[in-house]
Amino acid sequence: MKDYKVNKEKMSDAFCREVYGVVRDVPAGKVISYGEIASLLGKPQCSRMVGRALKQVPSELNLPCHRVVNAQGRLAPGWEEQRLLLQEEGVCFRKNGNVDMTRCCLLYTSDAADDLI
Numbered sequence: 001m002k003d004y005k006v007n008k009e010k011m012s013d014a015f016c017r018e019v020y021g022v023v024r025d026v027p028a029g030k031v032i033s034y035g036e037i038a039s040l041l042g043k044p045q046c047s048r049m050v051g052r053a054l055k056q057v058p059s060e061l062n063l064p065c066h067r068v069v070n071a072q073g074r075l076a077p078g079w080e081e082q083r084l085l086l087q088e089e090g091v092c093f094r095k096n097g098n099v100d101m102t103r104c105c106l107l108y109t110s111d112a113a114d115d116l117i
Contacts, residue, residue, distance in 0.1 A: 012049075015041070019053040026067040028089040030106040031099050033071045073098035073105075 018041050026032050034054075035047040043049070054065050066085040069075055073094070075082045087093070092100040099105075 012053075015043070015046070015049060016053040016056070019050050020057060020061060020063055023054070023057075023063045023065060023068060024061075026064055026106055028064070028067075029091060029104065031067050031069050031073070031086065031091060031101070031104050032106045033069060033101075035071050036105075037068065069099050069101075071101075073101045075099070 019037055022032070022037050022040055033047075034050040035044065037050045038044050038046040050068075054063075054068060057063055057065060066079075066082045067089075075086075075098075083093070083097075086099065092103045094100050
């Protein structure tokens with residue numbers, strides 16, 4: 001991926017704010033993937049940047065970051081509380097420990113996605 005002439009710092013701040021806006025609107029009992037957030041923001045190749053943005057989210061924003069998983073439903077490594085928080089909200093898990101994405105993944109229509117951004 002080439003950077004071309006992008007101001008990474010400004011793009012990063014703006015991108016983080018957009019990510020936080022999407023995460024804030026994920027309802028209890030549902031999850032969304034890093035890649036889905038990146039796609040909603042028009043940057044489908046930036047799923048790892050979504051993860052980085054969530055790793056540095058200011059605690060005062062009180063975002064439900066536990067509702068973000070990878071595309072296969074795997075939880076964030078080393079974050080033991082994530083599973084407990086999701087279970088308390090009624091999120092379903094498969095036998096392999098991943099979130100059941102067919103039952104609990106938040107799906108957006110194009111209109112709903114426009115409202116988030």
